[in-house]
Amino acid sequence: MSDFRVYAIRYAERDAVRGEHFHGYDARAAEPHPTSYYVWLAVSDQHTVLIDTGIAPARAAGIAGLRYRTSPVNALAALDVTPDAVDHVILTHLHYDHTGTAHQFGNAKYVVQDAELGYWTSHWPARVIRESWLLEDEDLAHLQEAETDGRLLLATGDMTILPGLSVHLVGGHTAGMQVVRVRTAVGTFVLASDASHFYENIEDDRPFPILSTMTGTYGAFDRIKQLADSPDHIVAGHDPLVLDRFPRLTPDIAVIAG
Ligand SMILES: [Zn+2]
Ligand SMILES: [Zn+2]
Secondary structure (H helix, E strand, C coil): CCCCEEEEEEEEEECCEHHHCCCCCCCCCCCECCEEEEEEEEECCCCEEEECCCCCHHHHCCCCCEEECCCHHHHHHHHCCCHHHCCEEECCCCCHHHHCCHHHCCCCEEEEEHHHHHHHCCCHHHHCHHHHHHCCHHHHHHHHHHHHCCCEEEECCEEEEECCEEEEECCCCCCCCEEEEEEECCEEEEEEEHHHCCHHHHHCCCCCCCCCCHHHHHHHHHHHHHHCCCHHHEEECCCCCHHHHCCEEECCEEEEEC
């Protein structure tokens, strides 16, 4: 049984300020604090797994200040991965910047937490209107079609998807936020995605402002630390530092584990 090789692939960047990224009062709220947008690829001798699918080109075109280098689907070509080669697409949660190209992976089985799909199909999103922009209705409809076609795996809590690769419900950021744990030749990593957008969120115990529950957000920090071999085995979801903490294959691809 082979270990996974893991890559973080940045496909977009946006200028922002600290106040957008840390809940509550921050004396440095107006300071620049750019955000990066990634998808993650885990490849073994038997499997090609994409973790999250980024922003769709059409939606990206309408986002002010977003520097959208390329569609995540095109970005995979740098690693010689075609969409049809992807056998599993794990969606850490259903925000638009994680689901936008999911429909382009026609051979993949999708993995979503039951609690996440349940939230977005409940009456709550219509009520929490300040977060309605975070869901793309077409992406949700596509996942519901995939469920009808038997291509959607609804996880409940902790679930091993493949030998050496598992998902873990942590909540906090969204109702059914999950992180991915993956075994590599250099240890077991956790792809935190939006359970810790930036290293500063988890390392300084400072939640991101978009959240489902505050206690869940702190609990997610604890769970990620338990699941990873060390703090160096945690991959933050939107942090430009990922490309500094890990070696680069290209200016936009970090090798988490080669
Ligand atoms: Zn999110
Ligand atoms: Zn995100």
